[in-house]
Amino acid sequence: MTDAREHEGKEHLHAEWELVRRAQEYDESALEALYQTYYPKIYNYAFLQMGDVQAAEDLAADVMLKMIESIKSYSFRGLPFGAWVFRIARNRLIDLHRRRRRRGEVDLSATLASTLESPQVLAERAIERGQLQIALKHLTDEQRQVIVLKFIQGFDNRSTGRILGRSEGAIKSLQHRALGSLRRLLYQEAV
Amino acid sequence: MIIRRFSTALDECLFALQQGDSVETCLARYPKHANRLRPLLTLAYKVGKTPQAVPRPQAQAAAWNRARNRAADLRSPRRGFRVGFSYAAWLRPVAIAAAFVFAVMAGGGATALAAQSSLPDSPLYRVKLATEDVQLWLVFDETHEAEILIDQSRERTEEIESMLGQSKLISSNVLSALRDRNERSAVILAKHPEKADLLANLLLVTEDQENLLISHWIDIEDSARGRYNEAVVTVHNIRLQQGSAGLVSIRADELSEGIQVYEGLAEQIGENLWSVGGFEVRIDEGTIGSRELQAGTTARLIAGKSSRGNRRALSVTTVQTDLPSSGSVVSGEIEAINDEGITLAGQFIPFAPGVPRPKFERGTPVSITTTADGVVATSVSHEGLSLTWEGAIQSNTNNPNRLEVSGLEFTTTATTSVDAKAGKYQNNARVFVEASNEDGDLRALKITVLASASAPDSIHLVGVFQGTNDGLWEISGLEIVPPENVSEPAIDSLVAIDALREGDEIVGLQVTVLETPDESGVVRFQGAIKTIDSSLWTTEFGNIRVTSTAEVSGGDPLVGSRVIAWARPGSDGTLLVFYARVLDQTSVITIATPVPSE
Numbered sequence: 001m002t003d004a005r006e007h008e009g010k011e012h013l014h015a016e017w018e019l020v021r022r023a024q025e026y027d028e029s030a031l032e033a034l035y036q037t038y039y040p041k042i043y044n045y046a047f048l049q050m051g052d053v054q055a056a057e058d059l060a061a062d063v064m065l066k067m068i069e070s071i072k073s074y075s076f077r078g079l080p081f082g083a084w085v086f087r088i089a090r091n092r093l094i095d096l097h098r099r100r101r102r103r104g105e106v107d108l109s110a111t112l113a114s115t116l117e118s119p120q121v122l123a124e125r126a127i128e129r130g131q132l133q134i135a136l137k138h139l140t141d142e143q144r145q146v147i148v149l150k151f152i153q154g155f156d157n158r159s160t161g162r163i164l165g166r167s168e169g170a171i172k173s174l175q176h177r178a179l180g181s182l183r184r185l186l187y188q189e190a191v
Numbered sequence: 192m193i194i195r196r197f198s199t200a201l202d203e204c205l206f207a208l209q210q211g212d213s214v215e216t217c218l219a220r221y222p223k224h225a226n227r228l229r230p231l232l233t234l235a236y237k238v239g240k241t242p243q244a245v246p247r248p249q250a251q252a253a254a255w256n257r258a259r260n261r262a263a264d265l266r267s268p269r270r271g272f273r274v275g276f277s278y279a280a281w282l283r284p285v286a287i288a289a290a291f292v293f294a295v296m297a298g299g300g301a302t303a304l305a306a307q308s309s310l311p312d313s314p315l316y317r318v319k320l321a322t323e324d325v326q327l328w329l330v331f332d333e334t335h336e337a338e339i340l341i342d343q344s345r346e347r348t349e350e351i352e353s354m355l356g357q358s359k360l361i362s363s364n365v366l367s368a369l370r371d372r373n374e375r376s377a378v379i380l381a382k383h384p385e386k387a388d389l390l391a392n393l394l395l396v397t398e399d400q401e402n403l404l405i406s407h408w409i410d411i412e413d414s415a416r417g418r419y420n421e422a423v424v425t426v427h428n429i430r431l432q433q434g435s436a437g438l439v440s441i442r443a444d445e446l447s448e449g450i451q452v453y454e455g456l457a458e459q460i461g462e463n464l465w466s467v468g469g470f471e472v473r474i475d476e477g478t479i480g481s482r483e484l485q486a487g488t489t490a491r492l493i494a495g496k497s498s499r500g501n502r503r504a505l506s507v508t509t510v511q512t513d514l515p516s517s518g519s520v521v522s523g524e525i526e527a528i529n530d531e532g533i534t535l536a537g538q539f540i541p542f543a544p545g546v547p548r549p550k551f552e553r554g555t556p557v558s559i560t561t562t563a564d565g566v567v568a569t570s571v572s573h574e575g576l577s578l579t580w581e582g583a584i585q586s587n588t589n590n591p592n593r594l595e596v597s598g599l600e601f602t603t604t605a606t607t608s609v610d611a612k613a614g615k616y617q618n619n620a621r622v623f624v625e626a627s628n629e630d631g632d633l634r635a636l637k638i639t640v641l642a643s644a645s646a647p648d649s650i651h652l653v654g655v656f657q658g659t660n661d662g663l664w665e666i667s668g669l670e671i672v673p674p675e676n677v678s679e680p681a682i683d684s685l686v687a688i689d690a691l692r693e694g695d696e697i698v699g700l701q702v703t704v705l706e707t708p709d710e711s712g713v714v715r716f717q718g719a720i721k722t723i724d725s726s727l728w729t730t731e732f733g734n735i736r737v738t739s740t741a742e743v744s745g746g747d748p749l750v751g752s753r754v755i756a757w758a759r760p761g762s763d764g765t766l767l768v769f770y771a772r773v774l775d776q777t778s779v780i781t782i783a784t785p786v787p788s789e
Contacts, residue, residue, distance in 0.1 A: 014317055021367075026266040027417070028259065035258060039251055040243070047244040057246060061254035068262050151238045154209060157202070172202045179201075179231045182238070 013080060020081050024072050031068060038082065039064055041153060042089050048136060048148055049093060059096065063089045083159035086149065090163050138185055142166075143178035150175055200224045204232055208239070310350055310357075311365035320368055333379050334386050340376035341393050344369060348400055355410055363415035366422040373397060377429045394433070397426035405450050405493055405505075409606045420446045427505055430479060439476040445503050446495035449604070454510060455611030455640070457490040465504075467492055468611025468640070472502040479506040489612050510612065519559045519718030519731040524711055533557060533568055536714040536760055538733055543567040559718075561731050577628045578654040578667040579755075581774070582692070583647035584620050594635060596624055597650050598692045599669070601635040613642040613779040621645055623774055628668045642752070642775040643745075648692040651745065651772065653705070653755075656680045664699070674699040683708040687770060689744060703742055703770050705757045714766055717755045719779075720748055727765070728754075736761060737768040744772050751778025 022030035042063045047056035066088050074084055136144045142164065149160045150171075157171040166174070201224075204217035214232045218225045306318035323343050330336045347369035351361055373393070380390050404423050411419045420443040428440045455468015463475040465484075472494050474481050484490060484507050492507040527534040532541035540559055558569045582597025594601045601624055614620055616638070623639040654667030659679060663670040671688060673679075677699075680686055685706040691698045706713045722729040726738050728748070735758055737743065748754060752775035758766035 011314075018364075018367075026262050028262065031258070031262050032255070035255055039254065040246055043246040043251075044244045053247070056244070057250045057254070060246065061250075061257065064254060064258050065261055068258050069265070147238060150205070151235050152241065152243075154239075156206070156209070172198055175205065176198050176201055176231075179234055183230055183234050 016081050017076055020071070020074065020076075023068075024074070026068075031071075034067070034081070035064055038067070038085050041082070042085065045086065045089055045148060045153060046093065048152065049144065051134070051137075055096075059089070059092055063092055066092070079159050079162055080155075082153075083155060083162045086153065086155070086159075086163045090145070135182060135185055139178060139181050142174055143181055146171060146174045146178045147182065197224050197227060201228060201231060204228055205235055208232060208236060310353055310359075311362045312354070312359060316364060320364075334383050334389065337376040337379040337383070337386070337389055337393075340372045340379070341389065341396055344372040344376065344393075344400070345396050347372065348396065348403060351403060351407075355407060360412045361407065361410055361415065361419070362412050363418040366411075366415055366418040369400065370418070370422045370425045373400075373425055373429055377432075390433070394430055397429045401426045401430065401505075405452075408450050417443070420444075423450070423505075427479070431477060441477050441495065441503065441505060445497050445501075447498045448496040448500070449606065450493060450495050450505070451502075451606075452491070452493055452608035453611065454491045454609070455489065455615070457484060457486060457488055457507075459486045467507075468609060469615035469617050470494075470502065470609070470611075472504050474504045474507055478504040480508050483507075483509065485509070519716075521557050521559055521714065521716050521718075521732050522555060523714035525555055533571070536732075536758075536766060537764060540566055540568045543569045559731055566731055566733075578626045578633065578669070579652060580624045580626065581641070581651040581772075582622070582624075582649070583645075584616070584618050584622055585647070586618065594624075594638070596622055597647055598695075598697075599633070601626055601633045603635045603638070607635045608637050610637065610639040612640070613775060614640045616640055619647065633668075639753075639774070642777045642779045644776065650690040650692055650697060651688070652690065652697075653685065653687045653772075656682065656684045656686050658682055669697065672696055672698045674702055677702050680704045681707050687744070687772065701744075703744075705770055712759055714758050714760070715755065716758065716766070717753070719753050720750055723748060723750055728768075730754075733765070735766045735768050737771060741768045742770050744770075746773045746776045748773050749775070749778050752776070753779065 019030050019033055023034055039060050043056050043060040046059040047053065050056055050059070063085065067085055070088070074081070136147060139147065145164055146160060149155045149163055150157075155163070157168045157175075160166075161168050161171045164171070200221045204221065207217050207220075208214070214229070214236055217232060218228055221228060306313075306315035306322060309315040309319050323346075327336055327339060330339060347365055350365050351369075354361055354365075373396075376389075376393055380386055380393060383389075401423065404419065404426070408419075423446060424441045424443045431439060431441075453467050453470050453472070455470070458466045460466050460471070463473055465472055465474045467490050472492065474484060474492070478492075481504070489510040490507050491510050492504045494502040494504045496502050521535060521540075523536055525533055525535055526537070530542075532539055534540075535557060540557065543560070543562070555571060557571050559566050560569050580596060580599055580601075582599070585595045585597065586593075592603050594603050609616055616622075621641045621643040623641055624635050625637045625639075626633045626635050628634075652666065652669070654669065656679075657665040657667070659665070659673075660670070662673075664673045664679070665671075666686065666688065671690065680702070681704075684704050687703045687705055688699050689701040691700060716730060716732050716735065718731050720728050720730060726736050728735050728737055735756055737748075737756070748771070752773055754771055754773050756766075756768045756771040758768040761767040
């Protein structure tokens with residue numbers, strides 16, 4: 001990474017930290033700025049994994065509420081604030097899946113995926129149409145998380161590891177396997 | 192050449208892609224793995240370009256409303272200032288500090304060194320603060336840490352002074368850092384009452400800071416107002432609580448409409464409720480100096496104003512009426528300046544603590560006051576006045592931010608100070624208004640109630656002559672009917688005019704040119720007369736000579752009356768006054784009778 005990029009990254013990190021400190025005092029403009037940044041990201045994260053607009057909106061709203069309620073407990077550990085927010089989202093998503101399973105509810109994305117002919121066709125079309133959630137459905141949960149967090153949300157290995165509760169080394173291996181699996185789904189090739 | 196494992200090569204390429212490199216660039220770095228890397232990198236690139244699912248705006252807005260209400264609930268139990276806070280809170284900035292400092296160490300010590308002299312408007316300032324934080328990591332003795340924090344707080348004072356000296360606005364980062372250092376040191380010292388010397392240091396630093404911040408309300412960036420209020424209440428409450436976490440405190444929202452300075456007769460009108468110079472204000476345990484305040488004395492108070500219009504005093508002091516201790520201002524061409532003080536009209540005036548170092552500027556007003564050590568400069572302002580106006584208050588009740596004086600309307604702001612020592616600030620009171628013209632809006636900077644019974648339609652004004660339109664003179668944006676048979680002054684000349692208000696017109700009676708644009712060496716003094724010995728007047732600034740050729744308007748000068756005088760340096764070292772305006776027709780300041788020397 002060049003010095004300029006490194007400097008820019010640190011600038012951004014520091015600016016966000018300043019914003020978070022204000023938000024910890026419930027400064028409305030700071031909270032709103034964080035909200036406007038993270039609501040769309042969490043919505044996108046949720047939509048990719050659930051394929052349901054309403055469910056994604058509910059989860060994003062829920063995560064944002066939790067963010068505000070817990071923001072005073074957030075402490076900076078050298079990772080972007082986003083890693084903390086996505087960690088909340090990840091936990092909420094796990095809770096949601098657990099509740100649905102307990103209630104015997106059918107996952108909407110699973111229904112959507114099963115209506116189509118084959119995973120390969122599904123995945124290829126998903127990439128073409130930008131509906132990645134259909135292809136992601138055929139990956140393991142951890143592989144799916146790595147694809148979304150690293151390649152769509154843009155987190156680095158350390159942040160992704162923090163969100164998923166895994167080490168950086170584990171993320172390196174996971175991303176290799178995740179990309180390989182996705183490629184097999186898309187192009188029917190062995191890696 | 193280093194041979195890397197495939198997963199490491201993939202990881203490095205994915206990172207480079209995230210940073211904006213192309214797939215081909217990455218592959219060129221790992222020719223051995225290129226065939227295996229290409230499809231995975233291409234896929235990762237495509238995934239990254241997948242269009243984002245965009246939420247519906249109405250759903251996002253509705254969710255924000257719920258979140259905002261929740262934030263309001265969490266915010267609502269108003270918490271007064273408490274010095275106590277957890278160490279975890281300050282560990283957060285320390286952590287980010289470490290990140291920065293380690294980055295700087297990796298990048299080279301030169302940056303860190305350069306950062307040490309940086310000011311809050313520099314990109315390196317963050318590095319400076321971060322370096323300070325890391326410095327504290329290595330300190331395990333709490334009281335030593337408090338000592339360092341106090342030094343760092345003092346550094347914030349110097350930074351603010353430097354910014355002001357360069358005519359720059361004060362930004363939120365330095366205010367946050369100032370608050371942070373003070374709070375942290377106060378928390379430590381609250382646990383170590385045996386460290387009275389450190390506490391005394393902290394109280395001195397915070398006193399300087401409170402004075403500095405309050406006198407520079409106008410020099411704060413708009414976006415930093417919230418931080419400013421927090422910084423002011425922090426230093427105030429530390430001073431108030433004197434090292435122990437007391438319950439009495441001032442809240443930041445009590446300053447939301449600004450901080451004003453009032454001087455006048457103090458009268459108690461209820462429990463913790465006083466009238467000072469006609470202004471109702473709460474003076475209580477949260478007010479520094481409240482215990483010494485006695486009804487019937489002349490008081491100077493600094494009060495915050497809340498959005499509800501309530502005033503709460505931060506501090507109150509009794510004005511010594513045997514000394515002309517406030518209100519003296521001298522302005523002219525600055526001859527010399529150093530860290531110690533300023534030389535103006537041949538006289539060296541040392542800086543009082545907390546006075547920012549100004550630039551060399553012609554006409555810069557310097558507020559001076561007499562202390563036990565002699566005359567010192569208490570503030571230096573770059574803002575020259577564009578108009579002074581003397582008349583009678585006609586209405587100050589309908590709109591608290593508007594003031595009509597002999598037909599001219601002024602806007603009063605949070606920075607408008609009021610000197611009501613000579614009488615109450617009320618309708619029909621004769622006042623002297625110092626104002627600036629902001630795009631046609633006359634902003635009152637200071638209002639002084641005068642001891643004078645001149646007729647309400649009698650006006651005296653000083654302003655800049657800008658030209659003639661349709662036979663009317665334009666003076667600092669006002670149209671004046673010029674006196675008959677008077678030649679037009681040079682454009683940009685400073686003029687004093689005695690005038691009458693006749694309906695909508697201001698009719699000039701007499702005009703004096705005080706200074707032309709190409710003139711230098713003219714000094715303006717504003718203050719009280721301490722002694723009069725024939726043509727020699729003694730003032731705080733020194734002796735001024737008023738010869739028979741000088742023009743004196745406003746009445747006969749008296750010992751103890753306030754005066755504005757324009758002068759040029761004389762050959763004997765005194766200033767030769769050529770125009771003086773006497774503001775008070777009776778003495779408003781008791782001058783102590785000099786004890787004859789034996």
